[in-house]
Amino acid sequence: MTMIYFDNGATTFPKPVSVINSINTANKRFGANPGRGGHKLAIKASELVYNARKVTAEFFGVSNPEKVIFSLNCTTAINTVIKGLLNPGDHVIISSLEHNAVLRPLDKLKAKGITYSVAQVIEGDNDETLSNFRNAINEKTKLLVCTYASNVVGIKLPVERICSMCHQYGILCCVDAAQSAGTVPIDLSDSSIDYLCVSGHKGLYGPMGIGALIINCDVIPDSLIEGGTGSNSIDYAQPLILPDKFESGTNNFSGIIGMGEGIKFVSSYGQMKIYKKEIDLLRHVYDKLKLMKNIELYTQRPNIDYYVPVLSFNVKGKNSEEVADELSSKYNIAVRAGLHCAPLAHKSIGTLNTGTVRVVPSVFTTNYDINSLISAVYKII
């Protein structure tokens, strides 16, 4: 029995053939260290990295490729912004749906006198959500960090409205787009987002171990780590030029190439086409689960305006991990259970003690997959 994969919120699988081929080619034919040597292979590798940087910049509407900083993952990008901008005494606003990628760095910084407030996201009422963010501002607020969309329940935040409002008060805005980059069109050329943090291996269909920080303003954070950049080596001080300031040490060469190819795949398939397809598939799951007596759902019926394709549910009387285990062992269906590294979000929906079963489709998900899931859940309840 072929496995049916719905854990695309953790990482999309399978990857497009073009992505796999690009990674193989990068390693087989161009595996020199980019930005270090001067020989032909090193220059070619640098060129490939530059091309991926350019593809990423264009995809997100950024005119300067050097403002795309490749990182290990979205979490590293978020940490770079948080720890590179904040000083003792600063205050930060986050949403009630944040991932630990945002929560944990800020929790650690409490020891240095940096504080944060949590603004409640109200499903279906963006005005009220915006108002909650406004009410969280105080005279020390320097930064807003919020998710573009929840990785637990798929609720999209009114990010542009929140960021525009924050700019009125001189607050910088960092958006965690781990679960939305590649799925939802994000155009930074007409955006109040200052720092966009993306994961390369989810909706952008690249391999694991790659992400990016895209800087869309003139306030450049301090570097998180320092080291060799292949440039200006005589100077003991870290270069200030981008992207070198943030890219010390050897980059994930094949990861960068794969992410660039993943972006090309999304662009050529059609981003909105993928988004609509996934939402439609999830709506079908939602409608069928809604009819089942013992199923708990946590949002309204998903739609493109207010949700990304992420759905959480529980079977009454069963632990989420138990349901996921049954789906895996009996039906060969892969879902993610538990807290999804987002305790704040689970606190908001009242599932901190149980977690939820999370279903996330990808561009490769078929109607057969969806019907198999529905049928399996029906047998489990």
Add this chain to the structure above:
Amino acid sequence: MDNLIRLASVTEAMKSKEILQRHNIKSAIKRIPPTNERYSCGYGLYIPYKVYEAIDILGKYGISPVGHTAGD
């Protein structure tokens, strides 16, 4: 090496090469030899001709080379 524009990073070198290509100026990316100057041990563009024109063009795109040697 003559006709070499020194740039601050390999990314800037790549971007500069691309810009100059659009203006029909050929260039090749070269490693800058280590010297005692600032920004040594980085990348630059070898431009067989039109070095000053190339510098002017790059300036219009907000790129300031960190140094150059011109033989033309």
